[in-house]
Amino acid sequence: MLRARGYQGSALQVRRYVARHRPVSSAEAYLRLSTLPGEQAQVDWAHFGRLRIGGAERPLCAFVLVLSWSRALYARFVLEQSLESFLRCHTLAFQALGGVPRSLLYDNLKSVVLERVGDHIRFHPKLLEFAGHYHFAPKPCAPYRGNEKGKVERSIHYLRHSFFAARTYSSLDDLNSQLSRWIEDTAHARPLPQDTSRRVHQALEEERPRLLPLPGNAFSCDVVRTLHSGKTPYVRFDGNDYSIPHTLVTKPLTLVASDSLVRLLDGTREVARHTRCWDKGKTLECEEHLAALAAHKRHAHELRGRDRLRQSCPSADAFIAALASRNAHLAGHTSRLLKLLDAHGPEALESALSTALSRGAIGAESVAHLLEHSRRQQHLPPVLSVSLPDDPRVRSARVQPHSLSDYDALLRKDSP
Template sequence: MSITPELTAQILRYHHAEHWPVGTISSQLGVHRETIMRVLTQAGVAPNVPAQRASGVTPYMPFIEQTLKQFPSLTASRLHAMVVERGYGGRPDHFRHIIARHRPRPPAEAYLRLRTLPGEQCQCDWGHFGHIQIGQAKRPLMAFVMVLSWSRRIFLRFFLGAHMENFLRGHVQAFESWGSLPRVVLYDNLKSAVLERKGQAIRFNPALLTLAGHYHFEPRPVAPARGNEKGRVERSIRYIRDNFFAARAFSSLDDLNAQADAWVAGAASQRRCPEDTKLSVQEAFEQELPQLRELPATPFSCEELKIVSASKTPYIRFDLNDYSIPHTHVQRSLTVHASLNEVRILDGQQVLATHRRCWDKGAQIEIDAHLDELVQHKRAARVHRDTDRLVHAVPQIQTLLNEAAKRGEPLGRTASQLQELLDVHGRTPMTAAVADALDRGVPHPNAVRLALERQRQQQTPPPLGVALPEHVRERDIAVRPHSLDGYDQLIGNQDDAND
């Protein structure tokens, strides 16, 4: 802590003139005791410090220092167990503080400030910026950052994951954004760049070597534990995190990248260039452009390639979602070619389907024609099954269907109606009815139905004669009605006699 000359004079005055002890000066001025003792020591005054009690660990300090000198990384817990076996009775937490003060520390390493020539080098790395929710999918939000080492020109692009294809896309888009590229690209030892490293023996990722061969740059990993060698990109990521992403609102990944492009072209390019503070980053970039190398005539292809297996349903699974395919290609191995916006499904060189890419989870992306063709195929298969049953029961039905087809009759409906007639009347009557319809030259289900009805009428038995007994036959004799006037006269005469 640095103190003002006025405060230094005040501390000395209270000590010499007022004879205040160190504790009193500290409490009254609000200054730490060690600061007051340092001021008095620098003034040639030995402050009165109360004698400290002897610590219980003091007898063991020679053993502790000797052990730490031989094993500098030995843990405090192990040292505590060793001195406890030798009679120490102190607590482990207090012992850890003692070891922290006496543990030998390696001298701090000094780093040279690395300087590069214009157009010579850029540095590249990923930055993790949390997650983004798209429908049911929670995807990592990763920032691909590449910065030119001399001008500090930044390229920033956000991706949904740090996949190798996105790593390659970041390179291509950065080079296209600058319209050129440097001679060397510097990497940390991330798996997208370095698969394995043993000292100076480095096994690069083959996809990165293919990209480097296309653009003719040198991929160069930094030495292990040498953060200063790629400090420009690390500081750029921290700058992006603090000055661009903090409290940033965006509606989609495309919106976020559009805002990033505007920020890179604006605020990030107007800041002072560390290599030459008289220049802005934009001005330094314009001076560096002539030293950068030209791009090749054709860009590098960064499509994702994946072998997938189609199951019994007309879909393939790719990146958490299902994409439809023609039903004729189920239960096969197919190839997916995917960009950030499009998914193409191929069988060899034949393109089966092209879909928009979906970043959701568990979605079904369909082409209506694929499902319509499957429905028609199922219906045709059902018609074929019905026809096979009919022909097996009544072989002449095949001739009737052929004739019906020549007349343009719908075969599905014809087969369905014939099947209904066969189920009701049976095989033998149906055979005769079909033959009758063919003889009449009318290959239609209605002709077969009429023939079946005529068969039923012809098979109705004639009325039977019944012999009736005599008394029953007499009941059917006609009876001549008689006049009832005589009965009226008899009734009238009887009434007169009573009078």
């Protein structure tokens, strides 16, 4: 801009001039804040990059809670910053420290503050319910005043450079296990900042009797959602599909999820339980659900199979009636006749059924023998069976066969 206005000098001269004439701002002074034992703790989140689990990348976050007087801390790595995860980490911190401080100082997190106008604050109702259960007072610090929670900010810096830097780990559980040992052996063994003659763990033992006692039961921090499946017996949660009984398809269910378990409830009755998957795009199935669906589908296929035989072959109705009069196993004969229908076609099967009825040879084996005899007389190749896996979803699938005469015509055209 200066050159456009005709300035011919160097940038160095401009910097020197600005340095001489820039107004000098006075450094802001801060009060030293001191607290009593058991009076306050400071809480915050910290980001530590991302963690790959299978084919998914999850954010790696650390929950950090520091007792303001003893500087004892609790930290835990998690894969989400949801409200449920936030409250769950509070519960674990209270248990690890042996009590609850009377107030907790927060940044203006959305999990804590829904709306703020000056000193007028609307807290998240779930956090207020949690605070009432443990009898502490939530206190957000002033906006853009990170110095008010400097103890937790310094603890995060300490955690980031003393523990996490260059550390190797195999999983989230391994990382948290190493973190617990580091807190016990290193963080709590360091000198107390305000009294270097004592250690942090000694100050914690002195502060612990002054913390509020834990309630008789822990606060429920599970994710609770109402959802329903589509036409398939699966419900989707956090990018993964979890199986449910096929009788509950499209019905509203209640999902209750912790950081390790996913439960599905029909009213108050638990209908499914799965280990929570932190990967994405996975399908978690219960063998009982698949077995019940397969048994149900086999019965349905049996009824639909009889209708298909009747529609394809006029003699099928009389043949099935003859099987029933002999107390034959209809499901087995129907399944075999359907396989013959797929392999030989409706015209050949109708001819074999008519011949079998006229001879009194009532049975799927007799029909199969007549079909094979007819193919040998016509000098046709034998029908080869297709081997399928044991998965009931594959075995119960119905595929409509198509004519291959177009390919046969191509072969005849190329032959000499």
